[in-house]
Amino acid sequence: MLFRKTAAILSAAAIMLGTSAGTLPAAAYETKVGSCIYGYISIRSDAGSYNAEIDSMGYGDEAVIIGEKRDWWGDLWYEVQAGSTHGYVYNEYLSVAPTAAGTGFDSYDAGADFEAYLDSQGFPESYKPYLRELHRQHPSWVFNAQHLGIDWDRAVAEECVIGRNLVHAEAPDSWKSMERGAYDYSTGTWYGLDGSWVAASEGIIKHYMDPRNFLTDSYIFMFEDLSYEPAYQTIEGVRTILDGTFMSGYYTCPDTGEVKSYAQTFMEAAELSGVSPYHLASRCRNEQGVYGAPQSLGTVRGWENYFNFFDVQAFATATMTAPEMGCRYAATYDPDYLLPWTNQYKSIIGGSIFLGTGYITKEQDTLYLQKFDMIDGGNGYFAHQYMTCVFGQANEAMSLINAYSDDILATAMAFKIPVYDNMPEQLCPKPDSVFDNNDHLESLSIKGVQMDQSFNRYTTRYTASVPASVDKIEIVAWSESYEASVLGYGVHSLEEGVNTIKVVCTSPAGTVRTYTVEVTRGKAEQGMPYDIDNDGLVSVVDALLILNHTAGTGSLTGESLKKADVNGDGRADVVDALIILEAVSNS
Numbered sequence: 001m002l003f004r005k006t007a008a009i010l011s012a013a014a015i016m017l018g019t020s021a022g023t024l025p026a027a028a029y030e031t032k033v034g035s036c037i038y039g040y041i042s043i044r045s046d047a048g049s050y051n052a053e054i055d056s057m058g059y060g061d062e063a064v065i066i067g068e069k070r071d072w073w074g075d076l077w078y079e080v081q082a083g084s085t086h087g088y089v090y091n092e093y094l095s096v097a098p099t100a101a102g103t104g105f106d107s108y109d110a111g112a113d114f115e116a117y118l119d120s121q122g123f124p125e126s127y128k129p130y131l132r133e134l135h136r137q138h139p140s141w142v143f144n145a146q147h148l149g150i151d152w153d154r155a156v157a158e159e160c161v162i163g164r165n166l167v168h169a170e171a172p173d174s175w176k177s178m179e180r181g182a183y184d185y186s187t188g189t190w191y192g193l194d195g196s197w198v199a200a201s202e203g204i205i206k207h208y209m210d211p212r213n214f215l216t217d218s219y220i221f222m223f224e225d226l227s228y229e230p231a232y233q234t235i236e237g238v239r240t241i242l243d244g245t246f247m248s249g250y251y252t253c254p255d256t257g258e259v260k261s262y263a264q265t266f267m268e269a270a271e272l273s274g275v276s277p278y279h280l281a282s283r284c285r286n287e288q289g290v291y292g293a294p295q296s297l298g299t300v301r302g303w304e305n306y307f308n309f310f311d312v313q314a315f316a317t318a319t320m321t322a323p324e325m326g327c328r329y330a331a332t333y334d335p336d337y338l339l340p341w342t343n344q345y346k347s348i349i350g351g352s353i354f355l356g357t358g359y360i361t362k363e364q365d366t367l368y369l370q371k372f373d374m375i376d377g378g379n380g381y382f383a384h385q386y387m388t389c390v391f392g393q394a395n396e397a398m399s400l401i402n403a404y405s406d407d408i409l410a411t412a413m414a415f416k417i418p419v420y421d422n423m424p425e426q427l428c429p430k431p432d433s434v435f436d437n438n439d440h441l442e443s444l445s446i447k448g449v450q451m452d453q454s455f456n457r458y459t460t461r462y463t464a465s466v467p468a469s470v471d472k473i474e475i476v477a478w479s480e481s482y483e484a485s486v487l488g489y490g491v492h493s494l495e496e497g498v499n500t501i502k503v504v505c506t507s508p509a510g511t512v513r514t515y516t517v518e519v520t521r522g523k524a525e526q527g528m529p530y531d532i533d534n535d536g537l538v539s540v541v542d543a544l545l546i547l548n549h550t551a552g553t554g555s556l557t558g559e560s561l562k563k564a565d566v567n568g569d570g571r572a573d574v575v576d577a578l579i580i581l582e583a584v585s586n587s
Contacts, residue, residue, distance in 0.1 A: 031064060031065065031066055032064075032065045032096050033062055033063075033064060033065065033096070034062065034063050034064075034065050034078060034080065034089070034094030034095065034096045035060060035061070035062050035094060035095045035096075036057040036058060036059055036060060036061045036062075036063075036093060036094060037059070037093065037094065037095050037427060038059060038093055038426070038427065038429045040056060040057075040058060041056060041057050041089060041090070041093040041429070041432065042055075042056055042089075042432055043055040043056060043057060043063075043080065043082060043085055043087040043088070043089055044077075044087055044088050044089070045087060045088070046069075046087075046088055047069040047070065047071040047075075047077035047079075047088045048071035048072060048073075048075075048077070048088075049071075049090070049172055049174075049431075049432045049433060049434060050072075050172065050434045051088070054085060054087050055082065055085040055087060057082060057089070057093075061082070062082075063078075063080040063081060063082035063089065063094070064080065064081045064082075065078045065079065065080055065094070065096065066079050066080065066081055067079035068091075069088065073171075075090065075091075076090075076091040077089065077090055077091060078090075078091050078094060078096075080094075090430065090432060092213055092430060093429065093430075093432075095129070095130070095133065110132040110135050110136065114132070114135055118131060118143075121143070121144065121145040122145050122147060122419065123143075123145050123417075123419065124419065124423060126212055126423070126425060126426075126427070127145075127211075127212055127215065127417070127419070130212060130215035130216070131143050131215060133215075134215060134216070134217060134220065137217050138217065138409065138410075138413075140410055140411055140412045140413070141220075141412065141413050141414075141415065142412050142413070142414040142415070143415055143417055144414060144415065144416050144417065145417060145419050146416045146417060146418045146419060147419050148374045148375075148418055148419065148420055148421075149421065150374055150381070150420055150421060151420065151421045151422050152420040152421065152422050152423045152424065153422065155209065155372075155374065155382075155420055156202065156205065156206055156209065158381070158382040159205050159209060159372060159382070160177070160179070160202050160205055161382075162177065162179060162180075162181040162182050162193070162199050163193055163199065163388070164382070164383070164385065164388065165199070165200040165204075165205050165388060165389075165390040166193055166194060166197040166198060166199060166200055166388040166389055166390065167197065167198060167199075167200045167201075167204065167389070167390055167391075168196060168197055168198075169190060169192065169196045169197065169198050170196075171198075172431065172433065172434050173433075173434060173435060173436035173437070173509065174201060174203060174204075174431035174432075174433040174434070174435060174436065174437055174509035174510075174511075175200060175201055175203075175204040175431055176190055176198050176199065176200065176201055176436070176437070177190075177198075177199040177200060177201045177202070177437070178201075178436065178437050178438050178439075178440065179199070179458070180458050181199070182198065182199035183199075185457075185480070193388075194315055194316050194322065194388065195316045195321070195322055197388070197389070200390040201431065201437050201511075202437075202511070203428075203429075203430075203431040203437070203509075203511060204390055204391075204430065204431055205390055206428040207428045207429060207430045207431070208371075208390050208391055208393075208394060209372055209428070210423075210427055210428040211223070211368070211417055211418050211419070212427050213427055213428065213430075214394065214397070215417070217401065218397065218398050218401050219394060219397050219398065220397070220415055221367070221397040221398075221400040221401055221415075222366060222367040222368045222371075222393045222394060222396070222397035223366050223367075223368055223415040223416050223417050223418075224366060224367075224400065224413065224414075224415055224416075225276075225365055225366065225414065225416065226275060226276045226279045226360060226365050226366060226367070226370075227274060227275065227276060227360060227365060228270045228271065228273070228274050228275055228276055228277065229276065230270075230271075232404070232408045232411070233270065233276055233277050233278055235263050235264065235267050235277075236405075237277075237278055237403035237404060237405070238263045238266050238267060238277050238278065238281045238403070239263045240402050240403045241278060241281040241282050241285060241399055241400075241402070241403050242262055242263060242266075242281055242285065244290060245285055245288075245289075245290045245291075245292075246288075246290070246291055246292040246296075246297075247262040247263075247281070247284065247285070247288075247292075248262070249261070249262065250262070251344045253343035253344065253345055254298060254305050254342070254343055255305070255342050255343050256343065258345075260344070260345055262344075262348075263281075265344070265345055265348050265349070266280050266281045266284075266348065266352075268349065269348050269349045269351075269352035269353075270352070272349060272352065272353060273349075273352040273353045273355065273356035273357075273360075274356050274360065275352055275355055275356045275360055278400055278403045279367070279396075279400075280348070280352050280355070281403075282396045282399045282400060282403075283310060283355070283396060284296070284309045284310060284348070285399065286392060286395060286396055286399075287309065287310060287311045288309060288311075293323060294323045295307065295308040295309075295311065295314060295323045295326045295327055295330070296308070296309050296344075296347075298344075300323045300324060300326075300327045302324070303323075303324060303327030303328070303330075303331065305342060305343075306327040306330040306331050306340065306341060306342065307327075307330055307341045307342070307343060307344050307346070307347035308323075308326035308327060308329060308330045308341060308347055308351070309344070309347045309348050309351055310347075310351035310352075310354070310355060311326050312326065312329050312330075312351060312354060313325055313326060313328075313329035314326030314329070330342075330347065336353070337350040337351070337353055337354045338350035338353070355386075359384075359386060361377075362375070362377030362378060362379060362384065363375045363376075363377040364377060364384070364386075365416075366416055367393040367396050367397055368393055368418060369418075370385065370386040370387070370393065371385060371386065371387055371390075371392060371393040372385065372418075373385045374418060431509060431510075433508070433509040433510065435483065435507070435508035435509040435510075436481070436507065436508055436509055437507045437509050437511045438479075438480050438481040438484060438507050438508065439484060439505045439506060439507035439511045439512060439513035440457040440458075440479075440480040440481075440505065440513060441455075441457060441477055441478065441479055441480060441486070441503070441505050441513075441515060442457070442478045442479060442480040443455055443476070443477065443478045444462070444475070444476070444477045444503060444515055444517070445475075445476045445477075446464055446473050446474070446475060446476070446517070446519070447473065447474040447475075447476055448473075448474075449464050449466055449470075449473055449519075450464065451463065451464045451517070452464060457480060460513065460514065460515045460516060461515075461516045461518075462515070462516070462517045462518070463517070463518045463519070463520070464517065464518075464519050464520070465519070465520045465521075465522070465567040465568075465569055465575060466494065466519060466520070466521050466522070466567065467521075467522045467566060467567060467579045467583070468496065468521060468522040468523055468566075468568075469583075470494065470521060471493060471494055471521070472491055472492065472493050472494060473491070473492055473494060473519060474490065474491050474492075475488065475489045475490060475491075475492060475501060475503060475517065476489060477489040477503050477505075477515075479505050481507065481508060483508040484505055484506060484507050484508060485505070485506045486503065486504070486505050486506075487503070487504045487506075488501060488502050488503035488504055488515075489503060492519075494519060494521040495521065496521050496522070496523045496568065497520065497521065497523070497568060498518055498519070498520050499518070499519045499520070499521060500516060500517075500518050501516070501517045501518075501519065502514055502515070502516055503515040503516075503517065520567060520568055520569050521567075521568065522565075522566050522567040522568040522579070523568045530542055530563065530566060530579075530580045530583060531563065532545045532546065532556070532560050532563050532564055532580075533545060533560070534559075534560070538580065538583060538584060539584060540581065540584060542580050543577040543578075543580040543581045543584070544577075545560075545564070546564045546572050546573070546574075546576050546577040546580070547574065547577050549561075549564065549572055550572065550573050550574055550577070556572060564576055566579045566580060567579060
């Protein structure tokens, strides 16, 4: 069953991440050094990718971090001094160590034993710098490589299926897909796929799929086992997660009048479901926000006093809103999950059991695997995903570290970190642009030559054939967006046989789409190449011989059959006859 995020995640983002918008006071901030981990990143005038780029950094460049600030989305940006430039850099673009300027991210010596362990686990080299830094900060932590056996490109293609990953409609345009079913080119708007959510772009999906982007001491918790561990998962930790929300205190069950503590309810839910109470509390906080959505307050019109804290089946349809759908599910009957959920207690306990049996026992036992279904678990791959919000697992991971005491964080906590086959060498960056991903062509044609099919912006491969007498063609291509750039149009010389021509369209946001045109030029013969009947003339008769051969009323063999393949595509057909007729008419 598919669970979906609600818009409340955005309103809760800044609080969940541990601070509100604004810069930390200088006196409270410990200066650090950040090293750029991408080939190119922007230094902006203020926190947020919607602000002007005032400078840039390249791989290995260092900057002094003098403060922090959150943008409108609640995302963390570093205030940096890079040479003479003062500006802001998105936090995930820099590797950070509290060392003096000039010392690199890789300067920490993790020791031979740790290096041997990383090798024995089969971690790629691109993972190791981040694992070394985590080992420096938390030497007791254990990092286990989870080799998924799935090719990276295949996984990305599956996660790019429209509807599997969403972002809010107010997200930067570079985060939003412009593929078929995601964007309406006739109106210039994105389709709403779940209320105010739209399809995520390939770039933002790849960023959140790439485990290396989240090997930090806070995001690492998306790889933590979500099973219940009573030895260190305490009610105090649950209270920390719920602090500042409507779940921080008590509630009164509307059908029993009983007063209960939310924190104690989550502890009971953990015992009954086998799921970490920290995960349960964090999940409900993400789903319901700081002040509570109607489905967690029992105030959905027409469904009063039905509760759905985990938003089970809470997705919008043509006739019902997501909260209404969630309450409709809450009103069904299933004693295994304490349904119907007519009070908060039943919803939290029953939803926790549902989560445990539906995901944890299906081997989707980390936040990452619940978001990206890369494990079979008896139900196939890719489609069994708890949430559609592409960054939901990252937000939840950020809230977990605050639940653990320093004593617990000092223990041998274990993390299961996914590794794909054939991963890119460089980390997949977060799209840092307010521009859109429109890398489609509006038109593509060959002047004077018909292609095998009419142009469609979503079709990227075309073929065409020309006779041996044509030694050059002209490609005509126009981009859909006025701000996009196109390479590969113009005049191209042709060799005999297949000629592959690439037309590349680069969107305003920097994404690239390549259209391929394969043009087959016929092979020139000695003497009379089109003289099928060998009478010394090229005439209509030669074309008729090919047509009869095609229709089955005649048969060409040997040298005549070879000559009949005028365009060199390996067969004698109507196209070859038409080429001869054209040659005759022009002679």
